[in-house]
Each structure stands twice: as C-alpha cells, then as structure tokens.
Amino acid sequence: MVLAIEEKIIAALLAHGRREEPNEACGYLAAKDGxxxxxxxxxxIDAAPDHYAMDPAEQFAVIRQIRAEGLQLAAVYHSHPETPARPSIEDLRLAHDPKVIYVIVSLMAGVVPVRAFRIRQGTETEVPLKVVAGAR
Incomplete structure (x- = not known):
C-alpha cells in the first residue's frame, strides 16, 4: 500500500500547520482515482499543542461534502508543531480504527515533513508516500 498525494496538498498541509501554531492542526484528506x-x-476543538480533537459536526459535514464531490476519504491528518512526523504516545493511544491512514505533518526543521502511518493496537506501520504532480 502506497499513499499517492499531490504536491500541492503537501504544501497546503504545511501551511495549515503553520497557521495553527502553536497548536496542532487537523483535517481530512480526500482522493480521486487513488x-x-x-x-x-x-x-x-481542544486547541492544544500536543493533541487534537475534531468537531463532530464539522466531521460529518466534510464527509458529506467528500461524498457529494465524488471523492473518497483517504486519510486523517494532523500536525506536530515541535516533534517529528511520527505517531506520539497519545496518537498511538487514540487511534481506534486500524483501516485509517494517519498523515502526520511536522513543522520541525531538518526532519521529513510529512509521513503516513497505519496504527493497529498501538503499533504503527509506515505507509510510503508517493508525491505526484497534480492537475494544472
């Protein structure tokens, strides 16, 4: 399994993370044709620098929008303002759906800025990212 992601999305995730500093940013990623x-x-909604909680009403609205646009939910993302792009102890503890891909965006200098993982029973497995040029 590889997660293909458009280059412009990587830039948008980093920008979102920077706008939300010092707190973690979060959201959904949607795919078309994989x-x-x-x-x-x-x-x-926790407005915290070391964890995130999504607003359930926003979540449902976005899922409806994704479906209405003919897209598929591909991953959940969040930022780590001061730590590398790898699951924290909190991330491992709170990951309840083994089918979900978790994309983590690090705002630290000198580290790989975006990585993806599946988390099953508190154990992480990295999902390789393939960055592709998007439609112009």
Missing part, C-alpha cells in the same frame, strides 16, 4: 487531491481543514 490520489489525494483535496484537504479539508477541521477545527482542533
């Missing part, structure tokens, strides 16, 4: 081509920014 390539992530849209991101949907959600509110971190």
């Amino acid at each position: 390539v992530v081509c849209r991101h949907f920014e959600l509110t971190n």
Whole structure:
C-alpha cells in the first residue's frame, strides 16, 4: 500500500500547520482515482499543542461534502508543531480504527515533513508516500 498525494496538498498541509501554531492542526484528506487531491481543514476543538480533537459536526459535514464531490476519504491528518512526523504516545493511544491512514505533518526543521502511518493496537506501520504532480 502506497499513499499517492499531490504536491500541492503537501504544501497546503504545511501551511495549515503553520497557521495553527502553536497548536496542532487537523483535517481530512480526500482522493480521486487513488490520489489525494483535496484537504479539508477541521477545527482542533481542544486547541492544544500536543493533541487534537475534531468537531463532530464539522466531521460529518466534510464527509458529506467528500461524498457529494465524488471523492473518497483517504486519510486523517494532523500536525506536530515541535516533534517529528511520527505517531506520539497519545496518537498511538487514540487511534481506534486500524483501516485509517494517519498523515502526520511536522513543522520541525531538518526532519521529513510529512509521513503516513497505519496504527493497529498501538503499533504503527509506515505507509510510503508517493508525491505526484497534480492537475494544472
């Protein structure tokens, strides 16, 4: 399994993370034909620098929008303002759906900025990212 993601989405995730600093940013990624081509920014209702919680009403609205646009939910993303792009102990503890891909965006200098993972029973497995040029 590889997660294909458009280059512009990587840039948008980093920008979203920077706008939300010092708190974590969060949202959904949607795909068309197996390539992530849209991101949907959600509110971190906890407004915290070390974890996130999504607003359930926003989540449902975005899922409806994704379906209405003929896209598929591909992943959940969130940022780590001060740590690398790898699941934290909190991320491992709170990941309840083993089918979900979790994309983590690090705002630290000198680290890989975006990585993806599946988390099953507290154990992470990295999902390779394939960055592709998007439609112009």
